[in-house]
Amino acid sequence: MELIKKIQDRDAAEKAYYDVIEPYSELLEFSFHKEFVSEEKVTQRTASSDSLNTIASENNDENVINLEEFRQLKRNCDLYQRNLQKLQLLFKQQSQKNTLLEKQLSLQTELNQEKDKRVKILQDELWALQLEVAALERKSPNA
Structure with missing residues (x-):
């Protein structure tokens, strides 16, 4: 029963890891997409150098804001990558622990x-001895 409880706890822990990792993965993918779109915008703006000369200061302010937003997204992305790596390591360790527990459970089940089987054999021997004693008791009062 204790091993079943441990396995249930393990399954709950794995689900918790999955629930944490999945949103980070989605956010990481979103951040990369956002970074790619921002880089495309920068590339398009750089390619059209004639139009860059005519951009108003309002557009420059927008570029500074976009650049700051990009930097923030990059920092968030790096943070999420580190957290994801830590979670993957924890998940790997937990998986190894679960594998070990499963092996122990298997060995314990075999044991x-x-x-x-041994108890069954001993019970059979006990019954045989009890029958023998009963037979001897029946013979001794008659003799």
């Missing part, structure tokens, strides 16, 4: 089966 219990062997013990059950």
